[in-house]
Amino acid sequence: MKNISDAADLIATARQALLDELLPRLNKDQRYAGLMIANAMAIALREQRAGADAARAESARIAALLGASSSGSPHDDEALTAQRRALCLAIRAGSFDQDARAAALTAHLLRTAADWVAISNPKALRAAEVPA
Amino acid sequence: MQIATQPAMPADDGFIDASAAGNIARWLRAETHASDVRVTTFERLPGGAIQDNWTLDVEIDGGPWQGTHGLVLRTDAPSGVAVSLTRAQEFEVLSVAHAGGVTAPKPLFLCRDLEVIGRVFFLMQRMRGLAAGHRLTREALLVPDADALAESLGANLARIHAIRPPRADLGGLPPPAPDHARATIAGYRAYLDGLEDAYPALEWGLRWCETHASAPWETALIHRDYRTGNYLVDGGRLSAVLDWEFAGWGDPREDLGWFTARCWRFGAQGREAGGIAPLEPFLRGYERVAGRSIDRAGLDYWQAMAHLRWAIIALQQAQRHVAGGERSLELALTGRIVHELEYELLQLIAGEAR
Numbered sequence: 001m002k003n004i005s006d007a008a009d010l011i012a013t014a015r016q017a018l019l020d021e022l023l024p025r026l027n028k029d030q031r032y033a034g035l036m037i038a039n040a041m042a043i044a045l046r047e048q049r050a051g052a053d054a055a056r057a058e059s060a061r062i063a064a065l066l067g068a069s070s071s072g073s074p075h076d077d078e079a080l081t082a083q084r085r086a087l088c089l090a091i092r093a094g095s096f097d098q099d100a101r102a103a104a105l106t107a108h109l110l111r112t113a114a115d116w117v118a119i120s121n122p123k124a125l126r127a128a129e130v131p132a
Numbered sequence: 133m134q135i136a137t138q139p140a141m142p143a144d145d146g147f148i149d150a151s152a153a154g155n156i157a158r159w160l161r162a163e164t165h166a167s168d169v170r171v172t173t174f175e176r177l178p179g180g181a182i183q184d185n186w187t188l189d190v191e192i193d194g195g196p197w198q199g200t201h202g203l204v205l206r207t208d209a210p211s212g213v214a215v216s217l218t219r220a221q222e223f224e225v226l227s228v229a230h231a232g233g234v235t236a237p238k239p240l241f242l243c244r245d246l247e248v249i250g251r252v253f254f255l256m257q258r259m260r261g262l263a264a265g266h267r268l269t270r271e272a273l274l275v276p277d278a279d280a281l282a283e284s285l286g287a288n289l290a291r292i293h294a295i296r297p298p299r300a301d302l303g304g305l306p307p308p309a310p311d312h313a314r315a316t317i318a319g320y321r322a323y324l325d326g327l328e329d330a331y332p333a334l335e336w337g338l339r340w341c342e343t344h345a346s347a348p349w350e351t352a353l354i355h356r357d358y359r360t361g362n363y364l365v366d367g368g369r370l371s372a373v374l375d376w377e378f379a380g381w382g383d384p385r386e387d388l389g390w391f392t393a394r395c396w397r398f399g400a401q402g403r404e405a406g407g408i409a410p411l412e413p414f415l416r417g418y419e420r421v422a423g424r425s426i427d428r429a430g431l432d433y434w435q436a437m438a439h440l441r442w443a444i445i446a447l448q449q450a451q452r453h454v455a456g457g458e459r460s461l462e463l464a465l466t467g468r469i470v471h472e473l474e475y476e477l478l479q480l481i482a483g484e485a486r
Binding site: 033036037062081084085087091092094096097105106109112113114116117119120124 | 469
């Protein structure tokens with residue numbers, strides 16, 4: 001148990017204070033801005049919790065799709081961007097046009113998109129993809 | 133592109149303020165051959181991410197326009213998306229569409245003289261009604277006969293598509309591409325290639341659209357933002373189609389896919405016609421005027437294109453915030469919509485979404 005608040009706890013607590021103490025006192029225009037701020041904080045919080053895991057899993061799946069060995073190193077934004085770019089080039093070159101390859105790619109992309117929707121707007125997930 | 137939410141425009145961007153009303157009155161007096169023109173109301177309308185819209189009431193003494201008029205002034209916001217038309221081009225398109233029987237505000241005067249308010253603008257008839265998509269799709273009282281509204285939206289879209297090139301009076305529009313779908317795909321790829329990040333889901337969507345393209349329909353005028361949120365409903369009926377800034381020559385199916393795509397149903401996912409009604413009455417109205425309709429595969433294809441298009445626009449909005457010097461929470465959050473659009477696009481490709 002930590003003794004002081006970590007980043008996630010600070011964001012969550014600040015968001016709750018915004019919702020409970022500020023929002024009821026705002027006029028209509030300000031209320032819209034207040035709700036946007038609360039939404040942004042909720043997204044940041046979910047990304048803080050789940051973003052690195054989602055990125056690691058995506059990286060491992062791209063490595064498998066491209067037949068490369070996964071570095072297994074901790075999450076690295078630049079390396080993931082390079083992997084995504086390599087995947088884009090392969091897609092554009094037609095490497096995933098065959099049915100089996102297309103199905104494997106679509107499964108990977110759907111999993112990746114679902115992980116990020118779970119962070120950005122979990123309400124938009126279909127029942128099958130709602131994380132446990 | 134007007135985005136789904138309502139951004140607050142800064143009132144003091146240094147271009148237009150209430151003192152412009154006097155200049156507009158003087159300019160209008162000459163335009164209308166009047167003896168006197170008074171602008172009695174001049175207020176900015178909320179909601180334009182790209183266009184800057186003002187509502188004004190004018191009293192005109194003398195000349196053919198004698199009387200009082202409720203107008204909307206439309207001009208450029210200080211920054212916008214590069215692909216939109218100029219106000220002069222939009223005035224041209226709106227004039228042709230209105231003359232073609234499309235339910236739209238009648239465009240009245242175009243002002244290219246920068247001395248008047250500092251920007252090119254036009255005035256159009258102010259139409260009554262509500263545009264807010266989140267209300268039209270939720271409050272049944274606003275749309276008592278949803279099927280009839282959807283049918284008239286379909287018929288009206290077909291009237292836009294009845295305008296075909298070449299048209300001397302639309303000479304300001306870029307010439308049509310021989311194959312709109314392929315040209316669009318190439319344009320989206322070129323945009324993505326210029327970004328720092330890579331987007332495999334969008335890339336796969338583009339590849340899928342490339343390999344699944346069917347023969348183009350005959351080129352027509354397309355609106356390119358025909359969706360719930362961009363038309364006015366008054367007394368349950370369609371009163372005006374707005375926001376013509378993206379119009380151009382293209383494949384009419386793009387508008388059919390855009391109108392029916394999940395991303396423009398405002399959460400009313402079971403009502404495929406813009407969150408308002410089932411698909412059937414919308415397509416019936418379209419077919420009655422156009423003499424043809426779209427099949428399910430065609431609609432799925434152009435709904436996939438709709439998600440790609442919205443994703444590209446959301447990325448452009450995000451870029452304005454991240455790299456364009458326009459720090460804005462609204463733009464930043466618009467960027468986060470991309471994940472959802474990728475997700476819906478992939479569901480369509482997997483054949484699992486409607």
